[in-house]
Amino acid sequence: MAVGPATLARPAPVEGRPVTLRGLLEREGVFSWLMLAPGVLFLLAFVAYPFFYGIFLSLQDRRVASEGVFVGLANFRTLVRDAVFWQVTGNTLKYVAITTVLKLTGGLAMALVVNQRFRGRNLVRAALLLPFIVPTALSTVAWMWILDPTFSVVNWLLVHGGLISSGYSWLGNASLAMWSLIVVNTWRGMPFYGITLLAGLQTISPDLYEAASIDGASTVQRFLYVTLPVIKPVLIIVTMFSVIFTFGDFQLIYALTHGGPANATHVFSTWSFDIGMSAGLLGMGAAVALAILPALVVLIIGLTIYLRRE
Amino acid sequence: MIGPQGFLARARALYLPLALLLVAMLFPFYWMLITSIKPNRELYSAKIMPLVVHQPTLKHYIDLLYETNFLTWTYNTMLVAVVTTLASVVIATMIAYPLARLRFPGAAVVAIGIAATYLVPQPLLFIPMSDIINRLELGNTLTAVMLTYPTLLIPFSAWLLMGYFKSVPRELEEAARIDGASRFQAMTRIVLPLCTPGLLSAGIFSFTLAQNEFLYALIFLAKSEVRTVPIGVVTELIRGDVFYWGQLMAGALLGSIPVAIIYSFFVDYYVAGLTAGAVKN
Known part of the structure; x- marks a missing residue:
């Protein structure tokens, strides 16, 4: 192919010259929008439209297979007077807050342990990430059996270890069920924190630690004044993402407890499923789902501001 | 020492x-x-030590394959995962390329829109989506999930790919353009080959997300013949009144294997995809 003179041989488009199809396609704006169009139209139709349609539904008394009636904010007024709504709010906050703290500390510990030099490190890293990549519904089924009321292996270990005299009903007791969910969610999500934070730790230059050691810093001081400041941005971003996704968690809770016993483990997603899908009250279900929106908007704005500043 | x-x-x-x-x-x-692989008499006895298998058996696997629709579910899951992954990576590439490398009016709005669609959680959309799918008369078809899974896969893949596309030096593309390559050729012959690791990351991530999806499949696929593995296992193999745990675990294990195999081959790409959002290169 010709190099050099070809640059001169390609004149800039001049006014009045006939516009060819190829010339049009070469324009940055035309080319860009042609490329974008399929994806943008698809996301408008299947994300933006359902989102606004959901807001519209939440203002209606709408049942499956019948016409909706506009009722304004009546659904929301019913909700705030419903004790279950406040129980579900409490459950959701508890679930998100406690799992986030556990996943963050556990993940950080995991990253620090795996960040040491040892043989087979890549294999260990791959194995530790397994809970995160295996389909959640399927691994949750294994947990159902681990926590089975009659044949729980946890109970077997505790009884045979002499710690308790008879087994607990891990999923049948209201407060134990919530803690069981928290453990399973932590098990599933901790590797995400661990592996991402590990990638952050690996960006720290060994020189920094050496310099700190020469200055007489202890292990704890090196962690607080070298490690933590460097991985802080990663830590914050990972946590924000994880919080956003934990707010939307559905399948783990649906598979393990269905929100029971007696609403003790319902969160917004499972409760709105029960109302909207099982009971067929689409309007009310949409209103329940929208209850997470304010918290979500705050989180997303926070994340955006933080990413902009970085 | x-x-x-x-x-x-x-x-x-x-x-x-x-x-x-x-x-x-x-x-x-x-x-x-x-x-x-435990026989039922070991599974449902409080006296036998449960931590190891005493007399292994393949009975549960045979029952699973012959007495349930497990193979159909596996076929459905693979078909949906492969189709949605390929479609999503192509569309995400078409979104990410102009956003990462070209200047045009509206770019900032599109970029923010893509990030927003990534962060909108599924529970906010499934009720209106169920109404839309019903009106399109797509209930109990795999088309329903093939249309909805990309809403989860495209935003993430596009976001991941933008990072890779930005890293290709501008000069390489300019040289090709000077030699007479069109914009499209510069993209497919210069930038995309250099971003193969990114395309693989996006593909593997999308594939695992598609295999993991639960909520849309639960709502749209109510007939056994169209179900995916997670839905089939949770809704059909859990039967309250009989002893079913052996079969259930066989199903859960077999259902996890496709993801685990793909993952073990491409673990580095998967980790790269996982950390791309959070760790800057």
């Missing part, structure tokens, strides 16, 4: 916590495996 004291220190800082972590993370998989 490593004397007994060095070994003790290393055991405390490395081997002991590492062993604890591995046991905690892998025990449920071990439990799945041994439950699936």
Whole structure:
């Protein structure tokens, strides 16, 4: 192919010259929008439209297979007077807050342990990430059996270890069920924190630690004044993402407890499923789902501001 | 240099916590495996030590394959995952390329829109989506999930790919353009080949997300012949009144294997995709 003179041989488009199809396609704006169009139209139709349609539904008394009636904010007024709504709010906050703290500390510990030099490190890293990549519904089924009321292996270990005299009903007791969910969610999500934070730790230059050691810093001081400041941005971003996704968690809770016993483990997603899908009250279900929106908007704005500043 | 004291220190800082972590993370998989090969008399007896298998059997696997629709579910899951992954990576590439490398009016709005669609959680959309799918008369068809899964896969893939596309030096593309390559050719022949690792990351991530999807499949696929593995296992193999745990664990284990195989081959790409959002290169 010709190099050099070809640059001169390609004149800039001049006014009045006939516009060819190829010339049009070469324009940055035309080319860009042609490329974008399929994806943008698809996301408008299947994300933006359902989102606004959901807001519209939440203002209606709408049942499956019948016409909706506009009722304004009546659904929301019913909700705030419903004790279950406040129980579900409490459950959701508890679930998100406690799992986030556990996943963050556990993940950080995991990253620090795996960040040491040892043989087979890549294999260990791959194995530790397994809970995160295996389909959640399927691994949750294994947990159902681990926590089975009659044949729980946890109970077997505790009884045979002499710690308790008879087994607990891990999923049948209201407060134990919530803690069981928290453990399973932590098990599933901790590797995400661990592996991402590990990638952050690996960006720290060994020189920094050496310099700190020469200055007489202890292990704890090196962690607080070298490690933590460097991985802080990663830590914050990972946590924000994880919080956003934990707010939307559905399948783990649906598979393990269905929100029971007696609403003790319902969160917004499972409760709105029960109302909207099982009971067929689409309007009310949409209103329940929208209850997470304010918290979500705050989180997303926070994340955006933080990413902009970085 | 490593004397007994060095070994003790290393055991405390490395081997002991590492062993604890591995046991905690892998025990449920071990439990799945041994439950699936235990005969019923071992599973449902309080007297037999449960941590190992005494007399392994493949009965649960045979029952699973012959008495349930497991193979159909597996076929459905693979078909949906492959189709949605390919479609999503192509569309995400078409979104990410102009956003990462070209200047045009509206770019900022589109970029923010893509990020927003990534962060909108599924529970906010499933009720209106169910109404839309009903009106399109797509209930109980795989088309329903093939249309909805890309809403989860495209935003993430596009976001991931933008990072890779930005990293290709502008000069390479300019040289090709000077030699007469069109914009499209510059993209497909110069930038995309250099971003193969990114395309692989996006593909693997999308594939695992598609295999993991639960909520849309639960709502749209109510007939056994069209179900995917997670839905089939949770809704049909859990039967309250009979002993079914062996079969259930066999199903959970077999259902996890496709993801685990793909993952083990491409673990580095998967980790790169996972960390791309959070760690800057």
